[in-house]
Structures are given as structure tokens and as C-alpha cells.
Amino acid sequence: MDSSSAAANSAKSEVVETRLSGYDLLLHPGLNKGTAFTEEERDAFALHGLLPPHVGNLEDQLERRMKAFDGETNSFDRYNFMRNLQDSNETLFYALITGNVEKFLPIVYTPTVGEGCQRFSETWLKPRGLFISYPNKKRIDQMLADPRYDKVRCIVVSDGERILGLGDQGAGGMGIPIGKMALYTALGGVHPEHCLPVLLDVGTDNEDRLKDPIYIGWRSKRVRGQEYDDFVEAFVSAVKRRWPHILLQWEDFAGSNANRLLERYRDRLCTFNDDIQGTAAVATATVLGAVQATGIPMKEQRIGFLGFGSAGIGIANLLLAAMKEDGLSDEDAHKQFYPVDRYGLILAGQAGLRPDQVRYARKKSDLAGWTLSGSEQVSLADVVRNAKLTVLIGVSSQAGAFTEEIVREMAKHTDRPAIFPLSNPTSKSEATPADLTKWTNGRALIGTGSPFPPTEINGKTVEFSQTNNSYIFPGLALGILTSRAKHVSDAMIMAAAKALAALSPTLKNKEASLLPPITDSRKVSLPVAEAVGQQAIAEGLAGVADEKSFEKELREYVWEPVYRPYVRLND
Ligand SMILES: NC(=O)c1ccc[n+]([C@@H]2O[C@H](COP(=O)([O-])OP(=O)(O)OC[C@H]3O[C@@H](n4cnc5c(N)ncnc54)[C@H](O)[C@@H]3O)[C@@H](O)[C@H]2O)c1
Ligand SMILES: O=C(O)C[C@H](O)C(=O)O
Numbered sequence: 001m002d003s004s005s006a007a008a009n010s011a012k013s014e015v016v017e018t019r020l021s022g023y024d025l026l027l028h029p030g031l032n033k034g035t036a037f038t039e040e041e042r043d044a045f046a047l048h049g050l051l052p053p054h055v056g057n058l059e060d061q062l063e064r065r066m067k068a069f070d071g072e073t074n075s076f077d078r079y080n081f082m083r084n085l086q087d088s089n090e091t092l093f094y095a096l097i098t099g100n101v102e103k104f105l106p107i108v109y110t111p112t113v114g115e116g117c118q119r120f121s122e123t124w125l126k127p128r129g130l131f132i133s134y135p136n137k138k139r140i141d142q143m144l145a146d147p148r149y150d151k152v153r154c155i156v157v158s159d160g161e162r163i164l165g166l167g168d169q170g171a172g173g174m175g176i177p178i179g180k181m182a183l184y185t186a187l188g189g190v191h192p193e194h195c196l197p198v199l200l201d202v203g204t205d206n207e208d209r210l211k212d213p214i215y216i217g218w219r220s221k222r223v224r225g226q227e228y229d230d231f232v233e234a235f236v237s238a239v240k241r242r243w244p245h246i247l248l249q250w251e252d253f254a255g256s257n258a259n260r261l262l263e264r265y266r267d268r269l270c271t272f273n274d275d276i277q278g279t280a281a282v283a284t285a286t287v288l289g290a291v292q293a294t295g296i297p298m299k300e301q302r303i304g305f306l307g308f309g310s311a312g313i314g315i316a317n318l319l320l321a322a323m324k325e326d327g328l329s330d331e332d333a334h335k336q337f338y339p340v341d342r343y344g345l346i347l348a349g350q351a352g353l354r355p356d357q358v359r360y361a362r363k364k365s366d367l368a369g370w371t372l373s374g375s376e377q378v379s380l381a382d383v384v385r386n387a388k389l390t391v392l393i394g395v396s397s398q399a400g401a402f403t404e405e406i407v408r409e410m411a412k413h414t415d416r417p418a419i420f421p422l423s424n425p426t427s428k429s430e431a432t433p434a435d436l437t438k439w440t441n442g443r444a445l446i447g448t449g450s451p452f453p454p455t456e457i458n459g460k461t462v463e464f465s466q467t468n469n470s471y472i473f474p475g476l477a478l479g480i481l482t483s484r485a486k487h488v489s490d491a492m493i494m495a496a497a498k499a500l501a502a503l504s505p506t507l508k509n510k511e512a513s514l515l516p517p518i519t520d521s522r523k524v525s526l527p528v529a530e531a532v533g534q535q536a537i538a539e540g541l542a543g544v545a546d547e548k549s550f551e552k553e554l555r556e557y558v559w560e561p562v563y564r565p566y567v568r569l570n571d
């Protein structure tokens with residue numbers, strides 16, 4: 001192996017051979033070992049003096065970093081601490097996270113990554129990933145051509161317009177692709193050198209950013225319309241030229257762009273939208289957990305949504321497929337859904353609906369016999385009262401929208417209301433799980449997008465499932481990469497959902513959480529990857545010859561954060 005790409009595919013090889021100088025090794029986040037360089041390596045790479053004299057190992061580095069991390073006083077400083085560690089020593093960064101997923105996930109990922117994006121300009125120091133800005137449109141091929149990217153196999157791309165529920169963060173949105181790709185490696189075992197976070201900087205409509213003198217992005221209003229589409233097209237085409245077999249994950253695109261771009265590109269390359277499809281898989285798995293816990297079959301679940309955009313529609317589409325598998329016709333399955341958006345329940349003929357919303361619009365005749373509180377809109381409270389929902393999903397970014405009145409009403413009509421405030425970060429959650437527990441006297445089955453601490457009710461401690469697509473996308477990516485899938489089908493997404501549902505603790509105990517604990521999320525990725533790869537093979541979408549070669553590739557692929565010995569190659 002050679003020079004800067006020495007780390008590539010080294011996961012299973014014992015020794016890394018490189019021509020890099022000692023100083024370059026120290027500056028290379030993928031190769032740096034800090035104080036863990038051995039005496040022999042210090043001799044071979046002339047590292048004496050550049051390093052303090054102590055020769056350590058990963059274990060004592062972990063102890064030292066943990067102490068320093070614990071010394072940081074707020075989550076934003078902890079986020080920066082971890083970003084700096086990632087940019088100086090990836091092995092140590094990932095060893096720290098994988099050793100304590102519960103502690104580090106809320107820092108490198110949701111919710112703190114949200115603040116990381118809002119304050120990105122304060123913190124940016126070193127290159128990670130690619131900023132592809134609109135004025136550089138003609139240079140995309142040139143930027144991708146760098147040999148440092150030869151090993152890239154997967155990209156997470158955002159245009160920063162809908163960062164969690166925090167809106168347009170412009171170039172600061174880069175925090176999201178970086179955070180998602182950190183989970184590719186930490187939870188999915190994807191080699192860090194195979195990952196490229198990308199931010200398409202097409203400007204921002206966030207006035208605070210535009211007038212902030214320290215803003216690091218392209219200072220312009222967002223490019224929209226045909227120019228935007230042409231720019232995305234230029235990006236996707238350049239990516240395809242550079243890496244014909246790339247996996248491209250779309251993340252945190254706003255409104256109709258998310259769905260439009262997915263539909264445009266899903267047959268042209270191996271691609272999925274995490275907010276639509278990853279979210280659909282985790283939500284469906286959670287609802288399947290609720291089916292287990294309540295004994296109410298899928299086809300009898302009455303499901304309400306607050307917020308019917310990318311995530312809401314994606315979830316509805318997969319749940320609809322699950323209802324049809326459970327025996328309902330397409331028409332009857334649609335009747336189990338109650339999509340509420342900003343103008344109330346989505347009704348046929350309503351102005352301004354997107355085509356994918358229209359499919360779920362309810363007819364006025366469906367509401368015969370309903371008692372409504374107003375004459376204009378059908379509110380969420382109206383829906384809960386009249387439709388007697390069994391499941392309520394929040395993907396609206398409207399903090400506190402699941403009010404006490406609404407939740408108590410829902411709990412009148414069903415023993416174990418399944419309530420999922422999925423909006424992120426914590427500040428945008430439709431309700432806190434502590435309130436939901438209190439208002440339902442502990443009967444609610446709860447899943448939240450962001451992590452929340454356990455609560456007490458009637459002398460019992462209740463833990464909450466974090467219903468976040470982080471249960472899905474790392475394993476989904478791992479399955480796609482190791483089966484060498486050419487496309488991502490809806491059936492592959494369903495396979496991921498079912499693989500996660502098969503790990504629901506409710507299968508053994510109806511009182512248990514709906515999803516396995518977040519501490520297990522590394523273990524979840526493997527069965528998810530297996531299910532995804534097997535489905536790709538079954539559909540003829542895989543590049544591997546058969547199941548046996550897929551299993552072999554999967555076993556051999558997973559990257560672990562451990563130091564490998566280095567040997568210097570002479571020029
Ligand atoms: N837990 C997870 O894994 C997960 C995954 C994806 C998205 N999310 C969260 O879900 C939220 C929405 O994401 P999205 O991609 O669907 O965004 P989106 O912008 O596509 O959709 C949001 C929808 O909410 C609607 N809305 C706005 N105000 C409303 C109101 N007052 N009442 C009802 N509806 C209202 C909008 O009209 C829009 O249709 C975000 O907070 C995001 O962080 C969570
Ligand atoms: O990023 C997350 O935590 C989940 C999801 O992709 C979101 O956009 O909220």
C-alpha cells in the first residue's frame with residue numbers, strides 16, 4: 001500500500017506500509033496515532049522529538065481523552081472537542097465513541113450537531129469533506145479529482161436548507177453530512193476513508209447568517225429554480241464520472257426538493273434520501289413494535305401525522321406498504337392515515353398540495369359524523385377526537401404541538417397510545433416523553449427523535465426509544481456497500497425496517513421499549529445490512545455473485561478503530 005491512502009483497506013491487514021514522513025503521519029487524521037507510535041515507528045519515521053517521550057497505547061489515550069472531554073462544561077464545547085479530535089486522530093475518535101455510544105452520540109450527532117451547524121462559522125478550522133459552492137460550478141470535476149478521494153465509496157450530501165428542525169443554515173449545514181458519516185463509521189463500520197461529506201453551497205435565505213460578518217459560506221440568497229436543478233445535475237454527473245458505483249445519501253433538503261431529487265436520481269445511481277426512506281424504516285420498525293406491544297394488528301392501526309412533508313410522506317408510504325402486506329387493499333390502507341399539515345387535516349381539493357400529499361388527502365365524506373371545533377380547518381385535536389388514533393407521529397418541527405389536551409383525548413380511546421414526537425433537535429420535539437408519560441399515567445408507548453432521559457411514574461423508571469434514522473442508515477449503507485447494490489429499492493428499505501423490528505424488545509416483553517437500546521445500535525447495523533444485501537440480491541440489484549460472497553464481504557469489510565503497525569517504504 002502506498003502514501004496517503006495507506007489506511008485504505010487496512011482494516012484487516014496487519015501492517016500499513018507508507019512513504020509518508022513522520023510529520024505527515026502526525027498531520028493525517030486517518031493515520032495519526034499520537035503518543036501511541038511505538039519506539040520502532042519513532043525510529044523509522046524520525047518521530048523522536050516531535051512527540052512527547054511517553055510511549056502510550058490506545059487504552060491510555062482513551063482514558064486521557066475521556067478526562068479532557070468530561071472537563072468541558074457544555075455540550076457545544078464537547079462537540080468542538082470531538083470535532084477537533086476527529087480531525088487529528090480518527091482512530092481515537094471512533095474508539096472513544098464505540099466504547100460509549102450512549103454518551104457520545106448526543107454530542108457528535110443529534111441534538112448537539114444542530115448547534116454545531118448554527119455556530120459552524122465559529123468553529124471551522126480544518127478541511128473535512130467538500131464545500132461545493134455555486135460560484136465553483138465549473139470546477140466540480142477538478143475538486144473531485146484529488147487523488148485523496150480515490151477510495152471514496154459513499155457520500156452524504158446536503159444543501160443545508162432544512163437542518164433538523166432548525167431551518168436554513170447555509171454552509172453551516174456541513175455539520176450534518178459530517179455527523180452522519182461519523183455514524184457510518186462508528187455504527188456501521190464503514191471505513192472512514194470511504195466516506196465523503198459534501199455541502200452544496202447554493203447560498204442561504206437565513207438573514208442572520210447573511211448579515212453575520214463571520215459567516216463562512218457563500219454570501220448570497222439561495223439559487224433556486226432551473227439554476228439550482230442545473231447545479232445539482234452538474235454535481236451528480238461529476239460524481240458519477242468520478243465514482244461510477246458511488247452510494248449517494250441525500251440529507252436535510254427542504255420541502256419538495258427532497259422528494260423531487262430522489263425521484264429524479266433514484267434510477268440513475270445508487271441513492272436514497274435518509275429523511276424520507278431512513279426515517280420511514282425506523283418509524284415503521286417502531287410501529288411494528290407498537291403492534292407487538294398492543295396486539296392491535298397493523299391493518300387496524302389508525303395513524304395520524306402532524307407534519308406531512310418529506311419525513312411524514314416517507315413514513316406513510318412504508319406504513320402503507322406494511323398495511324397492504326397485512327391484507328388491506330390500496331384504497332382501504334389509505335383510509336388508515338390522517339395527515340395533518342400546517343392548514344389542518346389534508347383534504348382533497350385543498351390548494352397548494354404537493355402530488356405526494358394529494359394521495360393521502362381525505363375526502364370530506366370520510367368525515368361524516370365528525371364533530372369539528374371550527375368551520376375552516378380540521379385540527380389535530382379534531383382528528384384525535386374523531387378518528388380515535390392509535391398512533392400519532394410528529395414530524396412538524398413544532399415544539400409542544402402534542403398538547404396535554406390532545407394527548408389526554410387520544411388516551412381516552414386506546415389503552416396504549418403510541419406517540420412519536422420525532423422532530424429534532426430536542427427543542428423542536430412535539431412533546432417531552434416525561435409529559436406524555438404523565439398525561440397518560442404511563443400508558444403511552446413513546447419514541448422520540450432526539451434522546452431524552454428516563455422518567456419515573458408510579459414508582460417505576462421508564463426508558464424511551466430514540467426513534468431516529470441512525471438505527472437504519474449506517475446498516476443500510478453497510479448492506480449497500482458490501483452487496484455492491486446498484487440501486488436502493490423500496491423493498492430494501494422495508495427489509496431494513498423488518499430487520500430492526502425483529503430486534504424489538506417487545507417481542508419478548510410487551511412492556512419493554514419498542515426499539516433496542518441505543519447502546520446496541522452498533523449491533524443493529526449488521527442484521528440491517530444483511531437484510532438489505534439479501535434483498536438486493538433477491539431483486540437482482542446486487543453486484544456480488546451470491547449470498548455467500550455477500551456474507552464474506554460483509555464479514556471482512558467492517559472497520560474497527562484499532563492502531564495498526566506502520567512500516568516505512570523507502571523512496
Ligand atoms: N427522528 C428522525 O429520525 C427524523 C427523521 C427525519 C426528520 N425528522 C424531523 O422531522 C421534522 C420534519 O422533517 P421533514 O424532512 O419532514 O421536513 P419538511 O419541511 O419536509 O416537512 C415539515 C412539514 O411540517 C409542516 N408544518 C409546518 N408547520 C406546521 C404546523 N404548525 N402544523 C402542522 N404541520 C406543520 C410543513 O408544512 C411541512 O409539510 C424535522 O424536525 C426533522 O428534524 C426526524
Ligand atoms: O439527523 C437526525 O437526527 C435525524 C433526521 O435525519 C433529521 O433530519 O432530523
Ligand SMILES: [Mn+2]
Nearest residue numbers: 251252274275
Ligand atoms: Mn436528516
